[in-house]
Amino acid sequence: MRLTAFTDVSLRLVMRLAVAGEGELLTTRAVAEMTSVPYTHMAKAVARLSDLGLVEARRGRGGGLRLSERGRRASVGSIVREPEGGGDLAGCEDDPPCPLRAACRLRGALHRAREAFHASLDEVSVESLVASEEVFGPDLWQGTD
């Protein structure tokens, strides 16, 4: 099991914005470069998280991105759950579908495992990910000066 690239980019975005200085606004391009993500991927993550109210985007000259209070308090689970989706983990309904699916217990076990994964991340907030300046301060990020 592995996070989709979109989910990972979204998490890099909120973590970087979470360690921004007071009043610091970052452009999408700057965050993309700091997190080693293609600009177009970062722009998609910015658009989605803005729609969710987790990131605030100020347009125009001197504008940029910052994490909203809601974004700071958001759980990692709330960011991860939807883009990761609830589809098959094992391709039960692929074409052709798995012949074992009518009576398969593994399918249910995999579903419960995913729910447990998400529930665990529901307990982790964005701000808690960057709570320690020692291990996750602005110096960690390239190009922050």
Ligand code: SF4
């Ligand atoms: S064995 Fe079970 S979990 Fe695997 S594809 Fe078939 S129905 Fe799905």
